[in-house]
Amino acid sequence: MDRLLEERLFKVLMLSSLTMVVGSLFAVVAVVVLNGAPALTPSMLTQTPKGGYYLGKEGGILNAIIGSIYLAFGSVLLALLISIPAALSLQRDYIKKTKVAYSIRLSLDVLWGTPSIVYGAFGFTVMLYLGMRASLLGGIIVLTLLQIPIMIRAIDETVKLVPAELKETSYALGTTRFETTFKIVIIQVLPGIATAVLLAFGRSIGDAASILFTAGYTDNIPGSLLDPAASLPLAIFFQLGTPFPEVQQRAYASALVLLVIVLVVSVASRALGQRFSKHILR
Amino acid sequence: MLVAAAFAGSLAFIVILALYLRSKPILDTKPLSELLLNSSWLPSQGSFGLYPAILSTLYVTAIAMMIAVPLSILSAIYLAEYAKESLRRRVLPLVDLLAGIPPVVYGVWGVLTIVPFVAYIAPVVGSLGIPAAGAGRYSTGFSLLAGGIVLAIMVFPVIISITVQVFRSVPFEVREASLSMGATQWQTVKHALMRVALPGIAAAVILGFSRALGETMAVLMVVGNVFIVPSSVFDPAYPLPALIANNYGEMMSIPLYDSALLLAALILLLIILMFTLAARLILIRIERRVTVG
Structure with missing residues (x-):
């Protein structure tokens, strides 16, 4: 040719x-x-499902919106508590053998690919073993597992970029390893943490397969960690599954709500990432 | 801190171990070959053949990859090699956005557009006599093809973003050398860059494949969920993740049912971990090459 x-x-x-x-x-x-x-009415956002909601009667998806927000915030918080120390400890300062850090990173990257349904099944199995019922707490824990690899690796990538000279300067002033990590390094890592949080938030608010069995579903707003919690993805799924066109319309409206949340978070993560970076030394 | 790192590092093993322990009861009573190759799924009669589900998973993933691989790689090459910086900077965030859309939303979209589309083309294409695309049964649109198309779109961002990075990591001298010999830009891509980028592209494709293999909700919503060995792309199917999602949680009364579903989860996980591991090892090599060279 x-x-x-x-x-x-x-x-x-x-x-x-x-x-x-x-x-x-x-x-x-x-x-x-x-x-x-067209199906998105104010009452959809401000009311919980009333009797006969799934047959097309009055009500809204407030239970699912609140449930999703609880689930996402709870899991992001919990994941941060594990991910920040884990990511910081992957530095040379803590794990001397690069091979160990390398294998932890590799195992996290591999874990990233684990389908959420597997986490869901795993979480449910563990909950059965512990005698827990489907609850907000169960959902939060499973979503946390889902987020850990995303978060650690996202934070870790920015920790890697912190110049060694900066740490050495700090050590030379007589600081301990702990002070250097949590006063110097962490400021450099803030944008990475912000991005990681939003990335994980977006992923966890949209995930349905992992919380299908672990968070349960309810028409009420959860009052405690041990109550079952509704969530937007599952609300969409269940409403779409009904044979009534009016209810299916609401599924589309709920999908729009979820899409808007995810897109806003996604755009915000970009903007925030740039904003936080003003303290960064390169 | 180290505890947190150790926990995170061993999470994969914990999950595998737990799933293995829970699927052991069924592995003890039935040979693995029967579970994998038998096609009758009648849990109430103690028959757990995963064959149709495994086949459905492979088919739906294969369809998705057939659509996604050429489109993603061509797009990625354009973005990496042809596009101006300004276009690249505008399009790549859009690709990332595509990755952030929740599976359920893709599912809704699939139900609204792809399913009717497939139902519409099924009788037309079915009469052409293409193998594996016959329309023997009446197609509702909820089918392998619908699942494949929706999955393909979900896989785009995975393959594109990695492939773009891989191409950008090829040293500039390779391009200069090829272009200075009078090669066109496409010839440069085809003969020079491809050779260097091929392992990376393979890794991107494998990661996309693993993503498609494990995707649950979006596929579940459009694939029809009928437990048969599908013979045409217009037939409904029942992939492994959908099988787990639809049945887990309500199987407590039937003996071995949960064990069978967790075995399905374990198989899925092991396959995906193997593929992801391979892809990651390739990508790590490439990264090293970039930092060293």
Whole structure:
């Protein structure tokens, strides 16, 4: 084949592929907005399901919105408590053998690929073993497991970028390892933490498979950690599964709510990442 | 701190161990080959053949990859090699955005657009006599093909973002050398860059594949969930993750049922871990090459 013709042919192919990929994003957003917006009424956002809601009667998905927010915030907090120390300890200062740090990183990267349904099944098994019922706490714990690899690796990537000179300067002033880590290094890592938090938040608020058995579902707003909690993804799933068009409409509206939350978080993570970086030395 | 790191590092093993212990009862009573290759799934009669589910998983993933791999790689090459910096900076965040959309939303979208689309084309394409695309049964649109298309879109960002990084990591001299010999840009990509980038692309594809293999909700919502060995892309199917999601939690009364489902989860996990491990090892090599070279 003529090489210039080939060049042109592939350029067209590449451009059309890219158009299709980007187009599919707009298609997803457009379809969800167009179908969801008409069904999205104020009462959907401010009321919990009333009797007969799933048959098309009065009510809203406030239970699911609040439940999702509880689940996401709870799990992000818990995951942070584990991830920040874990990511900081992957530094040379703590783990002397690079091989150990290397294998922990590798195992986290591999864990990242674990499907959430497997976490869900695992979490439910453990909960059965401990005699726990499906609850907000169960959902939070499973979502935490889901987030740990994402968070640690995201924070770790920024910890790696902290210049060794900075740490040495700090040590030279007579600080302990602990002070250097939690007063010097952590400031450099803040943008990484912010990005990690939002990344994990977005992932956990949208995940359904892991909380299907562990968080349960209820029409009430959970009052304690041991109550079952509703969630937006499952609300969408259940409403879509009913045979009534009015209820399915509400599923579209709920999907729109979820999509907006996720997109806002995603855009915010970008903006915040840049904002926090003003203290960073490079 | 070290405890946290140790916990995180060993999480994979904890999950595998727990799933193994819980799927042991069924492994003790039935040979693995029967569980994997038998196609009758009648839990109430003690028959747990996962074969149709395993096959469904492979089919739906294969369809997704057939769509996603060429589109993603071509897009990635364009973004990495042809596009101006300004376009790249605008499009890559959009690709990331695509990765952030929750599976359920993809599922809703699939039900609204892809499923009717598949139902519409099924009789037309089915009459053409293409193998594996016959429309023997009436297709509702909830089918392997619908699952594959939705999955493909979910896999785009995984393959694209890694492939773009891999191409950007190829030293600039490679391009200069090729272009100075009079090669066109595409020839440079095809002969020079591809050779260097191939392992990275393979890793990207494997990671996309693992993502597709384990995806649950979106597929569950569009794939039909009928326990048969599908013979056409317009047939419904019942992939492993969907099987677990639909049945787990309500199987306590039937002996060995939970054990069988956890075995399904274990199989899924082991396959995915193997693939991800391979892909990661390749990517780590590439990263080293970049930092050293």
